[in-house]
Amino acid sequence: MGYLDGFKITFGKLFEERVTTEYPKEKREKPDRFHGRHVLNRYEDGMEKCIGCELCAGVCPAKCIYVRGADNPEEAPVSPGERYGFVYEINYLRCIHCDLCVEACPTEAITESKLFEFSFDNRSDAIYTKDELVVDDQGLPQKQPWELWHVGDDLKTSGWMRATASSGNPAYENRVGWSGELGYGVREPERGQQFDESEPQNLDGKDDQD
């Protein structure tokens, strides 16, 4: 057939399944521990989890977080602790989504959602303030008009947090459990979160193969 072989291949591809994701209408499924836009969580009674300790700002390698704490007003406290995050700003033109802020947070106040589709036409729009980052009354991330949210992007916003910084037992390293999340409750752990007698406990933190 000579040069017609190429056309044969092209013609055969016409009847194969298309691999293209029709992007604005549909998205590819994101992994459970995907790092997207941050959210600031709240407790079930509506109190904010952020206590304004500035650990996230200190650990940030890109220096994209600006936090200022303030003393809680006695009549109407914002957070259960002594202090709360008075100013909380994240510059998304600096943030590299490394999740070190999520690991550093002692109260699980900041976690990352699965939203990654947003863009800006000037630099000042990229600085998210606390009003835009904090979750709404249902515990769901606020959906800004310039972001493209699809169903499921606001699920599992606390995944990576629990994967690396399980509060309590360090032997549970690498085993994912989900923290209690406003709006979704406490989910089932991924595997091995419950104490199992038959499983070696691996308390020295080394890999099982060693």
Add this chain to the structure above:
Amino acid sequence: MADIYDLKQKLGLGDAGLAGLGHNIFTAPIEELVKWARRRSVMPATFGLACCAIEMMATGTAHYDMARYGMETFRASPRQADLMIVAGRVSQKMAPVLRQIYDQMMEPKWVISMGVCASSGGMFNNYAIVQGVDQIVPVDIYAPGCPPGPETLLHAILALHEKIRTGELTERRKSTGKGAGFELSHEHAPDAQPEPVIIRTGRR
């Protein structure tokens, strides 16, 4: 000659040629047509500088398929390109090259600053990296992320389409007074002309 000048004055064209034509009922359909044609065939120039370029290539592959928006090929020549996607960190040495590439592109031209390094320097807050490519070229859309996924880049491209659709046809920079999100103020020196920027690329 005087008649042509009078005709131009009557039509409101002034000395600016067709660019001086105002918006009216006759130009509106043509404007829509031109804007449609512009946003459906935005040809990007290759300007991949770092890891963002890998995601930019992925945007062109079959899974994301930038060709759906009429921008299937990255033009290797800036004279054939409308859009420069600055993908990656721009070092101080690369900055004059980037500006030269931008100057060689034909109008109308747009710039997407892809990734945090191109947009603001990102985590490289040091002497070697330009802290935001908008110090060199006027940027239309910033895509955040390190690197932005293909979906984020497609979101930026769609935002650019929207900007072309709603924006001015001619003299785009003058109409908004800004190219990169910052406004130029000449209130202290109202008659002063800005100095021409000379970018040297060789020893002479």
